[in-house]
Amino acid sequence: MEQQELFKKIRKIEIKTRGLTRNIFAGEYQSAFKGMGMAFSEVREYQVGDDIRSIDWNVTARFNSPFVKVFNEERELTVLLLIDVSASQNFGSQSQSKVDLLTELSALLAFSAITNNDKIGVILFSDKIEKFITPKKGSTHILRIIRELIEFKPENAGTDINKALEFTINAIKKRAIVFVVSDFLQDANYEKSLSIISKKHDTIFIRTNDEREDILPKIGVVDFYDPETKSTFTINTNSKDFQLKYETWRKLQKSSLQSLANKFSVDLIQINTGGDYILPIQQFFKMREWRRKLQ
DSSP: HHHHHHHHHHHHHHHHHHHOOOOOHHHHHHSOOOEEEEEEEEEEEEOOTTOOOGHHHHHHHHSSEEEEEEEEOOOOOOOEEEEEGGGGGGSSSSSSHHHHHHHHHHHHHHHHHOOOOOOOHHHHHHHHHHEEEEEEEEHHHHHHHHHHHHHHSSSSSOOOOOHHHHHHHHHHOOOOOOEEEOOOOOOOOHHHHHHHHHHHEEEEEEEEHHHHHOOOOOOSSEEEEEEEEEEEEETTOOOOHHHHHHHHHHHHHHHHHHHHHHHHTEEEEETTTSOOHHHHHHHHHHHHHHHHHHH
């Protein structure tokens, strides 16, 4: 890709996702994710309704009037994006491919993070760790992330979510918010590492999907190519038996992923190529805010 074309693409994604962050997701991201602790802010006079457990007895005794300690939430968080760059992400039957979708989603989450003064890092993975961008702050850092997502060419084609989770467990020591962005076509061989990472970090799955993967058209005998295994196979798409088996398999994939997420208290966001990803992200932020208020 030529530099001028690359710059235009980066700029287009930046303008769109930064605008969404400022105009639609302003405040919602902050409300959705809790800080890592409470920091002392000030001492002020007691007001009706204040928790008596917050009274500062030393200051109260000195001034002969009740005073309370005020604490503010420590906001600085670390957000880590685990992004599946395997060959299956290049597929797209709509107005965009899955890799285009995950690029916009990643930029949106990254701008939401830096708007709230959080660090953002990225792990690009296939069936190996392709690249690790350490968490940092700042617009320059985000533009580097967007550029990497647009330009990056993975060395391998397969998918291994387990390796990405294990790498994160070892590389990120401080509690973080971890988004795993993938189509999750791989069989779930990562229960053990998911169990560990979901206890250590606030973990969220974002599943990218294309509607053509859910329902295959009836177009007769077709040769299919698997870009991850580089194998070719022939299928009669008109076969009722095949259509039923394929539909059952796809439903089982979705339900299994949801069950896995439920088992380890991992949030799951489903997003389709060519569709509206703003509403699912908004609903996720609002759900997290509602859950926090109940805690």
